[in-house]
Amino acid sequence: MASSQKTRKYVSLGKRSVTEEEEEDMLSMFDVSRGKTTERIVLQRLILIARLPQDLADRTELGAHYEKLNFQLKKQHMLDNMTGLLLIYPSCLLHVIESSRDVLVSVLKDLTDMQQQPDGAFLEASKVVLMAQNPQSRLFPQWSYKVLEEDQMAGESKSFEEEEESTETLVCCVLSALQKLSEHLEGSKAVPGSVLDESPELIVSQNVLNKLLTRDELLTPQQHLQMYCSPLNVIMNAECSAFTRAPRK
Incomplete structure (x- = not known):
């Protein structure tokens, strides 16, 4: 019994x-x-932008490169699920990556390596738009990429070319557009690429991204990695205490 x-x-x-x-x-x-999903990792979100070379003939090569990188990272970090979205515009790209810190650092290192290739790099100038610590939820259920065509940019507003917008305003425009796309995907099995084909107004503005690429306030991937890898020295005496970066050799 x-x-x-x-x-x-x-x-x-x-x-x-x-x-x-x-x-x-x-x-x-x-x-x-x-409003949170159960995560096995400390979730972080990285948003990158980069300028494409004018002589880049096949932009799908970029998508294939990141698909291969995603596959490699899944094997190295089996529990660190990587989600996000790579949008490849005619003149630039926007990459959103959601995963553990280790995965995000690997993506940053790969980007710096690509830019240093002597025989024609895939990417030129690049910037870190945002590094979010422990966001409440993921924006995207999986990782995917989409190559955008010039005619999909036709409806973009020219206001950002006519006015001098602050960097904070431009970053908020990117985040707001990504949030709207994420909300549009909720409860749907459609991938972001097909949604953007049907609703091009949800595409993050290429004009905004190109403006952000000129802003010195945003760190480059190299600068971000230097800050992350540089150890902290703690100086304490009877009068004051302070944190300083160790000098780089």
Whole structure:
């Protein structure tokens, strides 16, 4: 009789105990109320932009390069699921990567290596638009890329060419457009590429990205990696305490 009974695990909760099934229900309701997905990693989000060389004949080569990189990173970091979106414009690219810090650093290192290739790099100037620590949820359910054509840029507003917008305003425009695209994808099995074909107004403005590429306030991938890899020295004495970067040799 005892062997046929379902084994229950009890968890202490204040002055009473709850079963494992009740505990799972509570966790699920908590996650829903907080609007978060369960992650095995400390999720981070990286948004990169880069200028394409004018003589780049086949932009699909960039998509193939990042597909290969994504495959390699999945093998190296099996639990660090990588999601995001790569948009390849006629003159630049926008890359959103959501994963662990290790994966994001690998993407940054790969980008710097690509730019240093002597025999015709895929990419020229590049900038880090945003590095978000522990965002509440992912913007995209998987990683994919889309090559955008010139006619899809035809409806872009020219206001950013006529007015001098602040860097903060331009960054907010990028984030707002990505959020709208993410909301449009909710509850749908469609990939971002097909959604952008049907609704080109959801495409992040190429004009905005080109303006951001000229802004010195944004770090390059090399500068970001230098800051991340540079150790901190802690200086403390009777009068003051401060954190300083160790000098680079």
